[in-house]
Amino acid sequence: MVSTDAAPAIVVLTGAGISKESGLATFRCEGGAWQQVRIEDVATPEGFSRNPQRVHDFYNARRAQLAEVTPNAAHLALAELDRHWPGDFLLITQNVDDLHERAGSRRLVNMHGSLRRARCLGCEAVSPWEGNTTLDSRCPACGEVGIMRPDIVWFGEMPQQLERIYAALGQCELFLSIGTSGHVYPAAGFVAEVQGRARTVELNLEPSKGASLFDEVRQGPATELVPEFVAGLLARWR
Numbered sequence: 001m002v003s004t005d006a007a008p009a010i011v012v013l014t015g016a017g018i019s020k021e022s023g024l025a026t027f028r029c030e031g032g033a034w035q036q037v038r039i040e041d042v043a044t045p046e047g048f049s050r051n052p053q054r055v056h057d058f059y060n061a062r063r064a065q066l067a068e069v070t071p072n073a074a075h076l077a078l079a080e081l082d083r084h085w086p087g088d089f090l091l092i093t094q095n096v097d098d099l100h101e102r103a104g105s106r107r108l109v110n111m112h113g114s115l116r117r118a119r120c121l122g123c124e125a126v127s128p129w130e131g132n133t134t135l136d137s138r139c140p141a142c143g144e145v146g147i148m149r150p151d152i153v154w155f156g157e158m159p160q161q162l163e164r165i166y167a168a169l170g171q172c173e174l175f176l177s178i179g180t181s182g183h184v185y186p187a188a189g190f191v192a193e194v195q196g197r198a199r200t201v202e203l204n205l206e207p208s209k210g211a212s213l214f215d216e217v218r219q220g221p222a223t224e225l226v227p228e229f230v231a232g233l234l235a236r237w238r
């Protein structure tokens with residue numbers, strides 16, 4: 001039983017909506033990525049086997065975009081919460097951009113991988129990656145050429161660090177979901193994991209698919225809702 005004055009254990013889940021106001025496209029909103037390209041072609045192992053160049057091009061373009069964007073007030077507020085929260089804290093992002101890291105978040109899991117890493121299909125080593133992945137990329141670990149892929153979790157693949165994620169959900173007393181449509185599992189199922197034990201809050205531009213599962217839903221842009229919510233938490237617990 002947690003004593004009443006202990007800071008509750010917090011788990012935050014973010015999706016593409018938190019990076020929208022930094023200038024990065026979401027997936028399912030108007031003009032989103034999945035209206036430009038087919039998931040089957042660029043976000044599945046089969047798509048990569050069929051046409052690896054097309055997949056390299058898709059992620060290379062998104063990686064190049066990172067140089068043009070910066071963390072917004074929502075990313076920065078979550079990094080401040082991470083820095084000052086006296087209790088357990090984990091930020092789980094579905095995003096593959098590096099804006100949470102650049103904002104200063106440390107207790108962070110990129111469950112769908114990261115544009116800043118590439119993985120060798122031969123030795124499975126994951127390496128930090130700047131610039132383009134190509135059909136001629138060499139693995140920094142084993143030296144093999146032509147078998148590098150983006151370290152992105154595609155549909156049909158296992159998300160990363162699930163053990164750490166479910167351990168945090170098991171202790172969670174406050175679950176905050178920000179900027180995600182609730183379409184993709186397992187992330188869309190996290191709220192059901194903690195329901196009844198944790199206070200659950202959704203901060204989103206519009207209600208997500210799972211909005212009815214939350215104790216509280218606040219609608220609006222992340223750069224307004226997140227700093228306000230974090231300030232309220234820190235005023236009480238810092």
Ligand code: APR
Nearest residue numbers: 015016017020026027028094179180181184205206221222
């Ligand atoms: N502030 C807050 N929320 C926003 C904002 C904003 N400025 N702009 C958009 N949103 C919300 C939308 O209302 C939507 O609910 O962000 C959500 C974005 O939903 P998606 O585009 O589906 O992105 P996401 O939920 O992160 O997708 C999950 O699907 O394709 C896969 O791997 C991909 O990680 C991705 C996963």
